[in-house]
Amino acid sequence: MEHAEFNKDLMEFLNQSPTPWHAVSTMKRRLDAAGFEQLDERDDWSLARNKGYYVIRNGSSIVAFRTGIGDVSLNGIRMVGAHTDSPCLKVKPNPELRRKGYFQLGVEVYGGVLLNPWFDRDLSLAGRVTLLDEAGEVRDTLVDFQKPVAFIPSLAIHLDREANSNRSVNAQTDLPPVLMQVPEADTTRFDDLLGQQVAAETGLKARKILGYELSFYDAQKAAFVGLREEFLASARMDNLLSCYIGLQSLLHTSGDEAALLVCNDHEEVGSMSAEGAQGPFLTAVLDRWCGAGKARAIAHSMMISADNAHGVHPNYSDRHDENHGPVLNQGPVIKVNHNQRYATNSRSAALYRHISDELGLPHQTFVVRSDMACGSTIGPLTAGNLGVTTLDIGVPQFGMHSIRELVGAEDGYTLFRVLSEFMQRKTIF
Missing domain, CATH: 3.40.630.10 (Zn peptidases)
Known part of the structure; x- marks a missing residue:
């Protein structure tokens, strides 16, 4: 090779x-x-x-x-x-958050994550899903959205003047990614969105989502870096x-x-x-x-x-x-x-x-x-x-x-x- x-x-x-x-x-x-x-x-x-x-x-x-x-x-x-x-951010079991018309997901920090670089990145979502299929069988499948579906926006420096000298990250309140905008009466369930993605990727139609282990990840692909391409970033x-x-x-x-x-x-x-x-x-x-x-x-x-x-x-x-x-x-x-x-x-x-x-x-x-x-x-x-x-x-x-x-x-x-x-x-x- x-x-x-x-x-x-x-x-x-x-x-x-x-x-x-x-x-x-x-x-x-x-x-x-x-x-x-x-x-x-x-x-x-x-x-x-x-x-x-x-x-x-x-x-x-x-x-x-x-x-x-x-x-x-x-x-x-x-x-x-x-x-x-x-290290990454994993989706919680009951993740739906609705704030000011935005649909977000609660996340749990997995491992010793360096948190600050997760802000203002194009994020996708992937992992394993366990479901009940149309035949009544419990089965596992993999899912990968493969495109940017979420974002964790930074707070503007105008609203946090000490951001460059004294900003810490609260893993509970600062990290839930934004996935979309929804009306005030929205009742969207993440399980329904996940079932749609599974069907689109695999053709499996889930009678019920029984569990999942899903991680957000950087949607940017691996690349050479440097004037002489001395480095690999990913x-x-x-x-x-x-x-x-x-x-x-x-x-x-x-x-x-x-x-x-x-x-x-x-x-x-x-x-x-x-x-x-x-x-x-x-x-x-x-x-x-x-x-x-x-x-x-x-x-x-x-x-x-x-x-x-x-x-x-x-x-x-x-x-x-x-x-x-x-x-x-x-x-x-x-x-x-x-x-x-x-x-x-x-x-x-x-x-x-x-x-x-x-x-x-x-x-x-x-x-x-x-x-x-x-x-x-x-x-x-x-x-x-x-x-x-x-x-x-x-x-x-x-x-x-x-x-x-x-x-x-x-x-x-x-x-x-x-x-x-x-x-x-x-x-x-």
Whole structure:
């Protein structure tokens, strides 16, 4: 896969994946096209060597793997992990708000959202809907309005003279998006509007909307940015960029060695769920794949947790340790925290550096300032659950947890090349 093709396909993937459910659906289509077989957790499994499989849980998390040609208990598994969710605004169950002739929806903040950039953006809406169809069956479907349908207008500076020095955002009162104007006697129900959209997209006619998990998202598409197009801007770079890199790496391996990609939901809210990294999903898949040889397989294995890193901001360079400020387009970032907020150790970092050096590719290191708190990833959670040697790494970016984020146009492809080599490497340690 060439560099230009990689970035073009990445932007298409980002545009097709406004929610975790859409991201997993997009990955499923690509795995199907590559000949991978879907497994159902409710069925017995009979796994063959030298084949590709995948398992989906809740529609929003996925484990895909190649079984390789050897004995997995002797050769181990080359694992890559990422997460499908991103901070956003989710629609509440009873969301209708009518104020001064405007129809709005109440929203709940999901994850550590950087709220200010959500104002004055063209917003669309997407997610999963559970409904009762005409035949009386309960079923799930995906919905994506795919066009600007809402807006969160800022309060004019004339009405808030301290807006540039002292404006805070109240998540309850300041964030409900405006969808349309309605008459005073309006009785529009959001469920009715949603049912119409489902019918338009899928042909399904809902007797009743039973539930939904819907997120607003930035309707602006991914794009190159910069006079020389050095950067890529998009929503959900954290962490769909890593999902895409992991998927492409798995698809481009030789298939001789056992390799696995896990993309969990709910990382942004702590990962404690049935399909999150603190839950049993990956362990359950490995139990069924490896059987009695699982402990030996894990001892021969390694996990690379890929989640974007904080690039040093030229306007706020003092927020970084002076020797550990990653620069965009200068390579993926090995993330180190000796308090185990990242799972990197000297062995896992050494293997990545060795592969990267062999390929002649750059890499960087991030350590948070000693007087600042450190974020975390699925890395320590997966390492703790499985007992597997783990590396935390990520592409450096600006605007993490904003509605629109920025990465270097070189770094994703660099990480793809290293992970592709890692996933087909005969010997890990």
